[in-house]
Amino acid sequence: MSSDLRYHKASNTYIARRRSYFENDVIIDGNFIAGAASSFWKGLVVKGTLKLGKNSSVRGNVKADDIVIGPGCEINGNVEAYNDLKFFDSVTVNGLATAGGTISIRPGCSLGFARANATLEMIGKVHVKEIESGTKVIVRSE
Numbered sequence: 001m002s003s004d005l006r007y008h009k010a011s012n013t014y015i016a017r018r019r020s021y022f023e024n025d026v027i028i029d030g031n032f033i034a035g036a037a038s039s040f041w042k043g044l045v046v047k048g049t050l051k052l053g054k055n056s057s058v059r060g061n062v063k064a065d066d067i068v069i070g071p072g073c074e075i076n077g078n079v080e081a082y083n084d085l086k087f088f089d090s091v092t093v094n095g096l097a098t099a100g101g102t103i104s105i106r107p108g109c110s111l112g113f114a115r116a117n118a119t120l121e122m123i124g125k126v127h128v129k130e131i132e133s134g135t136k137v138i139v140r141s142e
């Protein structure tokens with residue numbers, strides 16, 4: 001792993017500095033906070049909560065228990081949260097976005113597909129190409 005990775009034992013959280021760069025798949029057994037503008041050239045799997053810093057990019061798939069994707073991030077693969085998934089402003093997901101709980105999508109986001117087992121909440125102007133049939137959708141203005 002990157003030398004920019006730190007570990008906080010009390011919270012079982014790994015923390016990557018801003019502009020961290022990971023060439024291989026990253027698998028974290030715990031929580032993970034990725035600093036702003038971090039780059040992941042392959043997949044990212046977190047057995048805990050993932051917080052992806054603003055303007056970060058992931059070329060592969062992203063999986064975690066709970067996921068918060070910061071503004072301006074781009075994910076070329078799929079995003080799968082076993083519980084809740086939140087997208088802040090202007091996130092692009094070229095693959096599927098699925099959650100076992102709730103998905104919250106903020107203004108300016110673009111997703112290819114969305115499925116939430118609980119609720120899909122779209123706030124402001126968002127673009128979701130396809131929503132799975134049977135998904136409960138809530139649409140609100142900002």
